[in-house]
Amino acid sequence: MKIAIVCYPTFGGSGVVATELGLELARRGHEIHFITYRQPVRLALLNPNVHYHEVNVPEYPLFHYQPYELALSSKLVDMVKLHKIDLLHVHYAIPHAYAGYMAKQMLKDQGIIIPMVTTLHGTDITLVGNHPFYKTAVTFSINKSDKVTSVSQSLKDDTLRLFDIRNEIEVIPNFIELENKIVDNIPCKRSVMAKPEERIITHISNFRKVKNIPDVVKVFYKIQQKIPAKLMMVGDGPEKAKAEKLCEKLGITDKVIFFGNSNEINQILALTDLFLLPSETESFGLAALEAMACSVPVISSNSGGLPEVNIDGVSGYLSNIGDVKEMAENALKIISDENNLNLFKKKSLEVAKQFSVEKIVPLYENLYLEAIEES
Ligand code: GMT
Numbered sequence: 001m002k003i004a005i006v007c008y009p010t011f012g013g014s015g016v017v018a019t020e021l022g023l024e025l026a027r028r029g030h031e032i033h034f035i036t037y038r039q040p041v042r043l044a045l046l047n048p049n050v051h052y053h054e055v056n057v058p059e060y061p062l063f064h065y066q067p068y069e070l071a072l073s074s075k076l077v078d079m080v081k082l083h084k085i086d087l088l089h090v091h092y093a094i095p096h097a098y099a100g101y102m103a104k105q106m107l108k109d110q111g112i113i114i115p116m117v118t119t120l121h122g123t124d125i126t127l128v129g130n131h132p133f134y135k136t137a138v139t140f141s142i143n144k145s146d147k148v149t150s151v152s153q154s155l156k157d158d159t160l161r162l163f164d165i166r167n168e169i170e171v172i173p174n175f176i177e178l179e180n181k182i183v184d185n186i187p188c189k190r191s192v193m194a195k196p197e198e199r200i201i202t203h204i205s206n207f208r209k210v211k212n213i214p215d216v217v218k219v220f221y222k223i224q225q226k227i228p229a230k231l232m233m234v235g236d237g238p239e240k241a242k243a244e245k246l247c248e249k250l251g252i253t254d255k256v257i258f259f260g261n262s263n264e265i266n267q268i269l270a271l272t273d274l275f276l277l278p279s280e281t282e283s284f285g286l287a288a289l290e291a292m293a294c295s296v297p298v299i300s301s302n303s304g305g306l307p308e309v310n311i312d313g314v315s316g317y318l319s320n321i322g323d324v325k326e327m328a329e330n331a332l333k334i335i336s337d338e339n340n341l342n343l344f345k346k347k348s349l350e351v352a353k354q355f356s357v358e359k360i361v362p363l364y365e366n367l368y369l370e371a372i373e374e375s
Helices: 013-027 068-083 093-109 132-143 153-162 187-193 213-226 240-250 265-270 286-293 324-335 338-355 357-374
Strands: 002-006 031-036 050-054 087-091 116-120 147-150 169-171 199-204 229-234 256-260 274-277 298-301 316-319
Touching (some): 002 093, 013 116, 013 357, 093 132, 147 153, 199 213, 199 265, 199 324, 213 324, 229 265, 240 256
Parallel strands (some): 002 031, 031 050
16 A cells, blocks of 8 residues: 555654554555655655655745645645555644645545545643644544544543544554564663662653653652662653752752653663653553563553553552652562562563554554545
């Protein structure tokens, strides 16, 4: 199939899922066209089946807001015609489903029928899309999509509760490539991050408010009071400076490393003993799955789709949002005992295998075929 993928090209989870999906589909022989405003961060272009088309939005002083949706829908029409694309797959409803629908209509006007699959990722439903200023257009564009998927049952339930949706929503969870994980726990690399007796605790996110970053620091603060430990904070975003200040206030700056955005996630996870994800909202929790795929147990909140990924008492533990005390106690239960830690590591990997690329990507392929047949 020839598939156009529309996504955000940034470090956010929806962009990562869209990019990894496109790359895997390309490996399976499909022709993939990424259409967005910048080259996606994880996109390696040295693949004959992968193409990238940039959406340019010329600056014009009359406009207070530059019309990205307009430029995107025009680009979609042009690329569909030029490359004879069979299907549009838009990731994150806002504004991609809306622009995709406009492109479909323009193409229909020229006698070209093309189906559109919309994947709902999380904040496009739970936070942004739900805002009264956007809700009408988001509801409309979800209902006008030929197929709709959500990344967890929890997100599907939220969508049906918050919007007036007439479409079927198919749950297709986030997935993970398990083959190329780095397992070289070599002492010289580990020594850059921590002393041999210290446990390595990691958090990875885009440091937005929903990630509950202060709780990451507070849980770690309690852990390091009981056992030697270091905290790796990977990623960047609006809450990072506040987190640095909190570490200063708690007197733990020498025990916390802030990496910023990193392309060495797997290397860091390979050296990690425990992952923290105390999010206020999390439709799935791709970062937790990435940790588990590297045999790292997860201490998380029980918000959104996290209980579908992090299995309580198996791959880690779940607590109510904000229950820092219980999260720290559960963390210590896992990492204070070498045998227990090893058991949790093993189980984390086993759970992660349920979300392998081989199991999940065919679900998208089947959905594409259905959409094309029905269009
Ligand atoms: O906030 C993020 O983590 C980024 C956001 C996005 O859409 O870029 O991630 C959402 O999509 C991911 C991929 O499907 C999910 O794994 C994340 O749980 C989800 N984030 C939230 O719901 C907060």
